[in-house]
Amino acid sequence: MLSSDSAWVRWTTVLVSALLGAAVWEFGTRGLNPAVMSPFSDTVLRLAEMLRSGELGAGAAQSLGLFFTGLSAAVVTALPLGLLLARVRLLRVAFDDYIALVYAMPMVALIPFILSIFGLDFSAKALVVFLFCFFPILYNTVEGARSIDPELIEVARSFRSTEWDVWRDVMIPGAFPYAMTGVRQAIGRGLVGMVAAELFLSASGLGQLLMISARNFDTAGLFGVVLIITLLGAWLMAVGQALENRFTAWRGVKR
Amino acid sequence: MIREQANAAGQSFALAGGAPGPRAGHKSLWTRFAASTLLVKIAGGVFLLVVSEIAVRLLAPAYVSRPSGVFRVLPQTLTNPAVLSGAAITLGAVLQGSVVALVSGMVVGLLMGRIRLVDRLLRIYVDGLSAMPMVAIVPLLTIWFGFTSWARLATVIFAAFFPIAINMNSGARAVPQGYLEVARSCGASAWHTLFGVTLPASMPYLLSGIRLALGRALVGAVVAEFYVSVDGLGYFILFQTRTFHHNEAFVAVLLLALVAVGVDALINGIIRRYMPWYRAGERKR
Numbered sequence: 001m002l003s004s005d006s007a008w009v010r011w012t013t014v015l016v017s018a019l020l021g022a023a024v025w026e027f028g029t030r031g032l033n034p035a036v037m038s039p040f041s042d043t044v045l046r047l048a049e050m051l052r053s054g055e056l057g058a059g060a061a062q063s064l065g066l067f068f069t070g071l072s073a074a075v076v077t078a079l080p081l082g083l084l085l086a087r088v089r090l091l092r093v094a095f096d097d098y099i100a101l102v103y104a105m106p107m108v109a110l111i112p113f114i115l116s117i118f119g120l121d122f123s124a125k126a127l128v129v130f131l132f133c134f135f136p137i138l139y140n141t142v143e144g145a146r147s148i149d150p151e152l153i154e155v156a157r158s159f160r161s162t163e164w165d166v167w168r169d170v171m172i173p174g175a176f177p178y179a180m181t182g183v184r185q186a187i188g189r190g191l192v193g194m195v196a197a198e199l200f201l202s203a204s205g206l207g208q209l210l211m212i213s214a215r216n217f218d219t220a221g222l223f224g225v226v227l228i229i230t231l232l233g234a235w236l237m238a239v240g241q242a243l244e245n246r247f248t249a250w251r252g253v254k255r
Numbered sequence: 256m257i258r259e260q261a262n263a264a265g266q267s268f269a270l271a272g273g274a275p276g277p278r279a280g281h282k283s284l285w286t287r288f289a290a291s292t293l294l295v296k297i298a299g300g301v302f303l304l305v306v307s308e309i310a311v312r313l314l315a316p317a318y319v320s321r322p323s324g325v326f327r328v329l330p331q332t333l334t335n336p337a338v339l340s341g342a343a344i345t346l347g348a349v350l351q352g353s354v355v356a357l358v359s360g361m362v363v364g365l366l367m368g369r370i371r372l373v374d375r376l377l378r379i380y381v382d383g384l385s386a387m388p389m390v391a392i393v394p395l396l397t398i399w400f401g402f403t404s405w406a407r408l409a410t411v412i413f414a415a416f417f418p419i420a421i422n423m424n425s426g427a428r429a430v431p432q433g434y435l436e437v438a439r440s441c442g443a444s445a446w447h448t449l450f451g452v453t454l455p456a457s458m459p460y461l462l463s464g465i466r467l468a469l470g471r472a473l474v475g476a477v478v479a480e481f482y483v484s485v486d487g488l489g490y491f492i493l494f495q496t497r498t499f500h501h502n503e504a505f506v507a508v509l510l511l512a513l514v515a516v517g518v519d520a521l522i523n524g525i526i527r528r529y530m531p532w533y534r535a536g537e538r539k540r
Contacts, residue, residue: 013375013378014379016375017375017376017377017378017379017380018379020376021379021380035398036398036399090289090295091299093292093295093296093299094295094296094298094299094302095299095303097296098299098300098303100516101512101516102512104470104512104515104516104519105508105511105512105515105516106470106473106474106477106511106512106515107474108474108477108478108481108489109477109489109492109507109508109511110508111481112481112492112493112496112497112504113319113320113496113501113504113505115496116318116496116497116499116501117315117316117319188386188388191388192388192389192390192474194388195388195390195391196388196390196478199390199393199394199482200481200482206391210391210394211394213394214394214395214397214398217398219395219398222394222395222398223395225391226387226391226392226395229387229388229391230383230384230386230387230391231383233383233386233387233388234382234383234386234387236386237386238386
């Protein structure tokens with residue numbers, strides 16, 4: 001990233017490139033069949049209409065509810081489990097390759113199973129988001145806790161730290177930055193899980209809006225929803241990145 | 256990555272504390288077991304299999320896949336022509352799409368990395384679209400390409416493009432200034448500086464980008480097959496679960512997992528073999 005730019009230059013750049021993009025979108029698509037490609041102005045009008053009628057707001061709220069349910073469940077379970085695996089070497093050696101396997105696996109492939117076992121209700125969709133989020137956090141926490149210098153634990157031990165002290169002063173601070181990398185990845189994957197769950201399980205939220213507008217060849221509406229999803233995604237990813245940056249300082253000089 | 260560190264950990268685990276260390280002179284059976292990384296891993300795998308077998312038997316309906324069921328159908332599913340052709344189709348689409356994404360992503364990333372104006376014009380689009388969950392684009396692609404395999408190819412390209420462009424971009428920025436100065440003072444053309452100096456120098460970044468891209472391309476192909484219902488491994492999974500053949504479907508899931516892990520291992524191997532000095536950024540993203 002070029003960081004030499006001042007804030008003023010950065011914002012002008014964003015503004016100019018956004019305007020150029022809008023202009024290309026607007027004038028490059030005039031005269032095309034509106035069912036195939038809708039110009040920028042139509043998309044904005046349709047977007048405003050959807051916002052006014054409240055369907056977009058309600059859909060986004062529903063989707064975000066689903067997303068945060070799954071994400072927070074994953075954080076609450078994967079973090080302690082990751083630390084436990086990191087602390088108990090035997091457990092870690094026993095399971096880390098399997099965790100890496102599931103971490104690399106395309107989770108979407110499990111959606112049909114969840115559909116046919118758990119049905120269509122909210123908890124099934126939350127389970128999808130949970131599964132998408134769980135393994136990045138677990139994997140990164142274990143990876144991070146492994147990078148804790150064993151000597152630190154030894155020193156803590158020789159100063160008669162209790163097990164609880166070791167956790168509080170060494171394990172948790174040491175693994176936390178990596179866990180945050182996991183959370184950032186989980187946010188990205190969880191968004192995919194959210195939209196996939198809403199498309200492939202019972203339709204709801206933004207996924208449902210996508211599906212309805214695609215079926216009606218309402219391309220302006222479809223673009224509008226995609227735009228909103230993109231903005232939500234960019235915002236959440238930025239939050240994740242900020243979280244990660246906030247804690248990377250803890251990693252110290254080694255990396 | 257994991258394995259090599261696990262081995263190292265296996266030798267130094269007395270230091271790690273917590274686990275019972277071989278403090279006494281004579282070694283009990285337990286300490287010898289705990290010191291053998293392979294045995295512990297196998298035991299962990301067996302434990303996971305047994306637990307899932309019991310859990311599924313007790314809690315889930317009979318049609319749900321469980322380890323014993325998957326083992327039983329493994330031979331016949333792996334020789335099932337539908338699985339084989341499905342795997343070939345899906346992987347073919349992933350490969351085709353990734354090649355298109357690789358070429359275009361490389362060009363865009365290189366230009367963004369070396370020419371400031373291009374970076375300024377494109378940055379918000381590349382960053383924004385890469386943050387977008389790619390599933391959301393599939394309905395739009397079905398409008399443009401119909402419910403055909405073209406929609407799948409487009410999804411794969413879309414999914415794979417951004418990791419490559421972004422990594423290529425940061426790689427091109429990370430090229431040491433000295434290389435560029437030498438190229439310049441030797442009178443290298445802009446073309447040569449871009450493809451002869453910058454590109455090779457940012458190879459490790461590109462490779463991590465390719466690894467990410469292939470993973471996402473695989474997800475994209477499966478998602479597209481679910482939505483579009485064109486033949487492939489993803490559609491095989493969808494069809495088999497709908498007809499309550501969960502065991503057969505799970506074999507296909509295992510195949511996908513194998514491909515994903517194989518790609519990771521391949522790229523990591525290439526980086527370790529040909530660029531052993533390169534470590535930083537491997538964890539990034």
